[in-house]
Amino acid sequence: MSPASADIPIIDLSGPQEDVAKQLVDAAADHGFIYIQNLGHDIPAASIDDAFALSKKLFSAPLDEKQACSIQTNNRGWTSMHAETLDPQNQKVLTLAINPLHHVAIYAERLLRVTRWEISKSEQPRIHKPLDRRPSRPNLDLRAFNFGEFINNKAQQPLPPTVAADEARFSAFADLCRALCFKILALLGQGLQVGDFFSSAHFKFPSGSGTILRFLRYPPPSSTSHTVDDVRAGAHSDYGSITLLFRLRGQAGLEILKKDGTWAPVPVSPPGTENDPSPPILINIGDLLSYWTNGLFRSTVHRVVFPTNGAEGVEGESSTDPRYSIAFFCHPMDDALLEPVPSERVRGFVEEGVVKNPYAERRVLTAGEHLLMRLRETYGTLYEDKKD
Ligand SMILES: O=C(O)CCC(=O)C(=O)O
Numbered sequence: 001m002s003p004a005s006a007d008i009p010i011i012d013l014s015g016p017q018e019d020v021a022k023q024l025v026d027a028a029a030d031h032g033f034i035y036i037q038n039l040g041h042d043i044p045a046a047s048i049d050d051a052f053a054l055s056k057k058l059f060s061a062p063l064d065e066k067q068a069c070s071i072q073t074n075n076r077g078w079t080s081m082h083a084e085t086l087d088p089q090n091q092k093v094l095t096l097a098i099n100p101l102h103h104v105a106i107y108a109e110r111l112l113r114v115t116r117w118e119i120s121k122s123e124q125p126r127i128h129k130p131l132d133r134r135p136s137r138p139n140l141d142l143r144a145f146n147f148g149e150f151i152n153n154k155a156q157q158p159l160p161p162t163v164a165a166d167e168a169r170f171s172a173f174a175d176l177c178r179a180l181c182f183k184i185l186a187l188l189g190q191g192l193q194v195g196d197f198f199s200s201a202h203f204k205f206p207s208g209s210g211t212i213l214r215f216l217r218y219p220p221p222s223s224t225s226h227t228v229d230d231v232r233a234g235a236h237s238d239y240g241s242i243t244l245l246f247r248l249r250g251q252a253g254l255e256i257l258k259k260d261g262t263w264a265p266v267p268v269s270p271p272g273t274e275n276d277p278s279p280p281i282l283i284n285i286g287d288l289l290s291y292w293t294n295g296l297f298r299s300t301v302h303r304v305v306f307p308t309n310g311a312e313g314v315e316g317e318s319s320t321d322p323r324y325s326i327a328f329f330c331h332p333m334d335d336a337l338l339e340p341v342p343s344e345r346v347r348g349f350v351e352e353g354v355v356k357n358p359y360a361e362r363r364v365l366t367a368g369e370h371l372l373m374r375l376r377e378t379y380g381t382l383y384e385d386k387k388d
Pocket residue numbers: 116214216233238245247254302304325326327
């Protein structure tokens with residue numbers, strides 16, 4: 001791996017389970033990001049290809065079909081930062097200053113961040129509490145479509161007619177993501193010697209959690225009026241327990257904030273995985289799991305940049321095309337109690353620079369309360385009485 005790259009461990013889940021569990025725990029504690037080598041055991045390459053094909057079809061649906069599925073306060077649906085009919089050269093000015101859709105754009109931008117914790121550029125690398133909640137420069141070009149849970153292969157939300165016949169394919173991909181998350185959560189539990197402590201709090205019922213499957217499309221840089229200060233997705237940490245991230249070979253952009261405060265690109269295909277059937281699946285720890293483990297697991301800040309932002313790019317990757325990615329944000333059931341993790345390693349962990357371990361003192365929150373707490377801290381009264 002080049003020195004400029006993030007030094008993220010690559011783990012093959014099919015190795016001896018005890019070793020794998022230990023490696024996962026160490027990677028979660030040291031980096032908060034983990035590459036899961038994808039040899040097709042958990043999620044076949046063909047299923048990932050199919051999901052990206054669906055994504056392209058979804059975003060190519062006519063605008064009125066997507067608008068009819070606009071994102072709701074339950075965080076499901078389509079979102080765009082501005083009306084697609086605006087002049088690309090002037091879209092930011094129009095959206096932010098005089099466009100009557102201004103409030104819609106701001107609302108959509110808030111909702112887009114429901115599963116993420118956006119921070120300012122000056123944010124410190126280690127985030128366990130809100131330090132500065134100003135969003136980094138809003139990303140007006142990103143489009144996203146969020147799927148909530150599927151019940152009996154049916155989405156519990158409107159779908160654009162263009163992809164209505166593909167509902168079972170979306171659902172099948174969500175099932176694969178769920179199963180992989182469950183496996184990783186079980187291994188993390190094993191590695192901390194707490195058995196199914198984490199995994200049993202997830203996916204008990206098909207509904208009743210904040211879990212989201214998100215398809216993302218970033219337009220080609222040539223079609224946007226960005227400056228060197230703009231990013232394609234602002235610096236943030238994810239809200240939930242773990243996130244799976246799927247990217248396409250050759251598509252640059254993702255960076256993580258390292259412990260030393262510098263940004264490092266995260267190659268799609270790190271050395272040694274180039275010939276695998278599919279690039280590794282990138283896993284990251286979210287705020288909830290970091291909170292639950294008393295800060296032992298790191299919820300690492302990351303962002304997506306335009307080519308001009310990165311000091312050094314990754315060889316073989318470019319940013320000229322539209323960029324597609326798929327994220328699966330995994331959350332425990334809303335009523336899961338985030339009780340102290342009965343692990344010596346967690347109990348004994350004291351965050352650097354913190355004299356007193358707050359572990360013993362905090363009130364036990366549910367996963368739903370944790371999410372609501374995050375939303376309230378970020379958006380004030382917008383989420384005061386509605387978490388639906
Ligand atoms: O598109 C990507 O590579 C990252 C997206 C992301 O971090 C997010 O949606 O939370």
